[in-house]
Amino acid sequence: MSTTEHAVEAVGLVKRRGGFTLGPLDLRVPRGFVTGMVGANGSGKTTTLRTLLGLIRADAGSIAMPPMGEVGVAFDQPFVLPYWRVRDAAEVYATSRPGWDQNWFDRLCRRFGLRADERVKELSRGQGNKLMIALAMGNHPDLLILDEPTSGLDPAARADLVDLLREHMRREEASLLFSTHITSDLEHFADYLVFVDNGQVVYSGPLDELVESFAYVKGALEDLTAENTPLIRGLRRGQANFDGIIPTADSAAFGPGVHLETPTIEQIVVHYERRNDEEH
Numbered sequence: 001m002s003t004t005e006h007a008v009e010a011v012g013l014v015k016r017r018g019g020f021t022l023g024p025l026d027l028r029v030p031r032g033f034v035t036g037m038v039g040a041n042g043s044g045k046t047t048t049l050r051t052l053l054g055l056i057r058a059d060a061g062s063i064a065m066p067p068m069g070e071v072g073v074a075f076d077q078p079f080v081l082p083y084w085r086v087r088d089a090a091e092v093y094a095t096s097r098p099g100w101d102q103n104w105f106d107r108l109c110r111r112f113g114l115r116a117d118e119r120v121k122e123l124s125r126g127q128g129n130k131l132m133i134a135l136a137m138g139n140h141p142d143l144l145i146l147d148e149p150t151s152g153l154d155p156a157a158r159a160d161l162v163d164l165l166r167e168h169m170r171r172e173e174a175s176l177l178f179s180t181h182i183t184s185d186l187e188h189f190a191d192y193l194v195f196v197d198n199g200q201v202v203y204s205g206p207l208d209e210l211v212e213s214f215a216y217v218k219g220a221l222e223d224l225t226a227e228n229t230p231l232i233r234g235l236r237r238g239q240a241n242f243d244g245i246i247p248t249a250d251s252a253a254f255g256p257g258v259h260l261e262t263p264t265i266e267q268i269v270v271h272y273e274r275r276n277d278e279e280h
């Protein structure tokens with residue numbers, strides 16, 4: 001086991017796909033913590049994860065991470081064949097994953113409501129996701145990389161998955177990197193955040209620091225001035241009011257009538273990604 005403080009470290013990573021370029025970007029996943037990855041559709045989250053894992057080849061950059069057999073991986077496009085039964089998928093994984101724990105996999109299947117004799121092609125999208133997660137976790141990997149693990153899951157199943165991942169993370173060495181569009185999955189769960197926008201990492205660091213560095217601002221249109229308007233990211237003007245986010249350091253530029261509050265992650269992501277009204 002490596003003693004470095006990062007479970008994954010990529011430097012100067014570049015991947016070109018059609019007209020899209022990912023990077024150059026640096027990415028570090030702290031060992032022993034939960035790192036969430038957010039970004040708009042097409043911003044490059046899946047490309048980043050696949051490139052880190054060597055599933056697609058990087059055009060430039062260096063990547064340090066454990067060997068594939070020791071990493072638990074789940075993508076929304078399954079690595080399993082449609083005519084396999086759940087138990088066949090487990091057999092294949094058992095031969096390629098050091099430390100495969102069949103009892104643990106069976107327990108995960110029971111928890112997820114998956115039957116060993118069910119065929120992969122007969123699973124719903126959510127059940128397919130659960131199977132991929134059970135397979136990914138079947139050998140208690142130190143590093144889990146999950147691409148949108150909660151998509152397609154109903155609210156109870158989502159909450160249960162987050163609980164399961166929390167239990168997994170109690171192990172000292174466990175590290176988790178996962179992408180999501182459901183920012184509420186990150187609240188009270190992720191320690192670090194990687195925010196990808198148009199192929200670039202625009203933030204990578206502690207989640208708390210990101211939340212503290214922005215304020216959600218809401219006020220009447222007459223409170224907007226030539227000085228404070230350019231400070232607002234994702235400015236949205238309604239009939240009488242506006243909202244957006246600003247760097248916390250710029251709070252003093254807004255008068256007492258303007259309401260400032262700690263933003264949710266969703267507010268940061270939504271306002272960061274949206275263009276200001278006048279740019280539409």
Ligand SMILES: Nc1ncnc2c1ncn2[C@@H]1O[C@H](COP(=O)(O)OP(=O)(O)OP(=O)(O)O)[C@@H](O)[C@H]1O
Binds near residue numbers: 018046
């Ligand atoms: N197989 C491919 N060939 C060419 N271009 C691709 C391929 N897959 C993805 N792309 C392009 O790479 C870009 C990033 O896609 P990617 O799937 O990484 O985004 P994402 O952030 O995971 O999006 P989403 O949230 O919708 O899953 C997109 O613009 C897409 O068009």
